[in-house]
Amino acid sequence: MGVELEKSGKDAVRVAPYYAGKYEIxxxxxxxxxxxxxxxxxxxxxxxxxxxxxxxxxxxxxxxxxxxxxxxxxxxxxxxxxxxxxxxxxxxxxxxxxxxxxxxxxxxxxxxxxxxxxxxxxxxxxxxxxxxxxxxxxxxxxxxxxxxxxxxxxxxxxxxxxxxxLGTASATLAGLINALKIVGKKMGDVRITLLGAGASNVATARILEKAGADPGKLILVDSRGILHAERDDMDELMLKNPWKYELALKTNRERITGGIAEALEGADVLIAASKPGPGVVKKEWIRKMNSDAIVFALANPVPEIWPWDAREAGARIVATGRSDFPNQVNNSLIFPSVFRGALDVKATTITDEMMIRASQALAEYVPEHKLSEDYIIPTMDDWRVYIHVAASVAEQASKQGMARTPLDYDEAYVKAVRIIARARSILERLMEDKFIKPFPEG
Amino acid sequence: MTAVTFRKATLNDLDRLVDLLIRQKRLNEEFDPLLRLREDIAEIGRKYLEEAIKSENSLVVVAEADGRVVGFLKADIKERLFYYPKTEGNIVELYLLPEYRRKGNGVKLLEYAVNILKERAEIITAEFPSLNEIATRFYTNLNFRAIISTYARETIIKK
Known part of the structure; x- marks a missing residue:
């Protein structure tokens, strides 16, 4: 991975002046x-x-x-x-x-x-x-x-x-919906530990609650340890980060204190979006999780714990943000289609329900018979997944009265196919005709 | 959530009260750099609260939920030397843990204390940092208004 990173970095800086920007009108x-x-x-x-x-x-x-x-x-x-x-x-x-x-x-x-x-x-x-x-x-x-x-x-x-x-939260929710299906646990019953309380995990906690998780069973951990209603920086949070403050008040009903180790004891799910690993999450902590543990280690470029280490420590399902491992939780699976769907009905907003619908659509795109520990979320290669998610979002917006021009699923599907296919063929033609110059070898 | 009840503080509450006092002072520190906490605040705070609980001229009341102290108020009875009304109940500390806020408990805590104070004080005053907008809102909503201001600057003016 290190070598690959280095190569793509070198290429990027080499071709940047050659193309002088990535798009034109x-x-x-x-x-x-x-x-x-x-x-x-x-x-x-x-x-x-x-x-x-x-x-x-x-x-x-x-x-x-x-x-x-x-x-x-x-x-x-x-x-x-x-x-x-x-x-x-x-x-x-x-x-x-x-x-x-x-x-x-x-x-x-x-x-x-x-x-x-x-x-x-x-x-x-x-x-x-x-x-x-x-x-x-x-x-x-x-x-x-x-x-x-x-x-x-x-x-x-x-x-x-x-x-x-929202993108990361939505993709995470999609992965979790399918992971829970595999282990046969319910969203409302599981204890979910969220490691890292930055943009994505705060949004994830908020959307998990809307999607049926029990807020009292969510445990957030940040750099100061487990978040709870009586942590001594609560007043500071109230003034500086009211979103985290609100979560501190309603999560962690049992008032667990301590660090990651304590937060994982008896947890069913870990969603880590903290800092690059490895070693941020230790194997012995994963061992303390409940059976059939679900571990999402989403830090890039290196997950908080390597998938093989998490598996060895007893995790049944592991997802990361990486494309070279199974189960890539990637916001790129969400944002293009959420906007495709929203734009196709000229939506006035993207509601939480539209976002949850996008996650469900992404999850249900993996057919039941293909669902497995190593396949909980579609890959980015199959472009029809974007159409399905877009059409589902458009339909949800229409149902909620958020569409200036409402469409049902089938109408939205046809529209999205046409637009995405057109964008791709234009690109192909531009490359064929060399208006887009071939990638220079270096 | 169980109901919050109120009573006078005893010396048994001291440990918990020191923690709440420090939380309150730390909150003040967030509002104003001229309110930096002293390192020995725990020691000083304990002495301060102990004296207040023992003193005839101070009142410390606590808010309790599930058998735990979740908030407190401290007031001092003073004589106003130059003005009428002559007797003053001066609220100097008031703190509630986050979970118990926005539920009317602050007002109840205050009313409970005022009820005791009114036997010896004709006017109730409250002291809090000017930049603490939460306290400002709280007291303003209860018909308090500013009567005396404390202005501050450090002796050496930094440029």
Whole structure:
């Protein structure tokens, strides 16, 4: 893995100036001469503007808005690099934008903001609303990201998603739904230990509760140990991280104290999203978990505990964030299709129920007879999984009255296939015709 | 969650009260850098609370749930030298553990204490850090208002 990492890093920095960016904007209207602009631009376009003045909803029909989202960051917590600032975040956001297009057929515009103050950031993103059908927040540090997401979700009339929170939480929930099926335990009965209380695990805890987990049986562990209602930093949390504070009040009903070891004693599930291992979670701690233990070790590039060590210590199902091991819990399985589905019905928001529906759809895509300890979550290779998840999200949005143009599952399915297939064939043609230059060997 | 009850503190409550007092002071520290905790706060705090429990001119009451102390209030009875009304019940500490907040327990704790204080005090005052917005909101909602301010600066002004 180390060697592979090094190779991809070298390649990336070598080809960055060669391609000078990962995307460009290409018109999708016929332009044969400048005269055509009498329609595309002034004077013709004025009539289109007038129509939108009459009925603002038409901006989703008459402009690219319906399929365009902004990928917005302030660069304060980028990958494992930390606070590297907006310029340095740009290559990452470009990469994300291209994944959106390739997997979801979504046009995503990277926007890296010089706005560290949450209030300023919120104000700017709010003002972007007329140009976009959705907002994907990315790589913003915790706990600031919670307030930004909650505020924007409440105040905007288009979907707002923070992938580090919701994407990871959704993919985790999908994996857990299937893992529990295999071991024959119920969501409401299991004790779940969450190691790490950053963006993704706070979101995971919140969504697990909505998905039927017993909050009293969730145990969160952060760098200061097990979280509980009487921990001596509670007042500090109340002021600085109210999201974690709320979780401290309702989780850990038994008031277990201590560290990871104590948190794992008698636990059925471990969801670790803390810091790269190995050795962050020890084998002897896994041994103390209940039988048929489920271990998600999601840190990248190296999981908190190697899968073989976890298995040896008695874990029955192990998932990681890595593509070279079985059971990759990856937010890339979620975000392209959640937005595909949301955009296809011109959704006003992404509700928790839409998010849970996405997780269920992802989980149910693995057919019962194929479900096994080493196959709890679909891989990214099968593109039909994105269609199924997208259509399920679109249907859920329509049921909940969150769709400007409601669709049922089949209609949404057809629409998503068309859009994603088109995005892929355009890309293929551009490569065939060498408008996209072949990858230079180095 | 079981009901919260109130009673006067005894010396048996001291260990727990010291813990709650430190929590409260730590919360104040979060609001204002001029309220840095002293290292010997546990020792000082214990002496302070012990004296208050024993003193005729102080009142310490505790909030209890499931047989455990989950909050407390301390007030001092003072004479106002220059003003009427002459007798004052001055609340200087009030703390409730997070789980017991936002349920009306703070108000009940205060009312319980005021009920005792009113026998000897004609006016009730409360002292808390100006930047503690939670305390400000709490007392303002109960019809308290600011009458005297304490302003502070360090003797050497840092530029």
């Amino acid at each position: 290409v018109p999708k209207i016929p332009i044969k001469s400048l005269r055509d602009f009498a329609v595309w631009y002034t004077p013709g376009v004025a009539s289109v503007s007038k129509a939108i003045v009459e009925s603002p909803k038409l901006s989703f029909e008459y402009t690219s808005r319906w399929n365009t989202i902004a990928v917005v960051t302030d660069g304060t917590r980028v990958l494992g690099l930390g606070d590297i600032g907006p310029e340095a975040a740009m290559p990452v956001m470009e990469g994300k934008a291209v994944i959106f297009k390739y997997l979801g057929g979504v046009d995503a515009i990277p926007i890296c903001l010089n706005a560290r103050e949450p209030e300023k950031f919120i104000e700017i993103v709010k003002s972007l609303e007329p140009s976009f059908g959705g907002i994907n927040l990315e790589d913003i540090e915790s706990p600031k990201c919670f307030r930004i997401l909650d505020t924007l979700r409440e105040s905007m009339q288009i979907p707002v998603w923070h992938d580090d929170q």
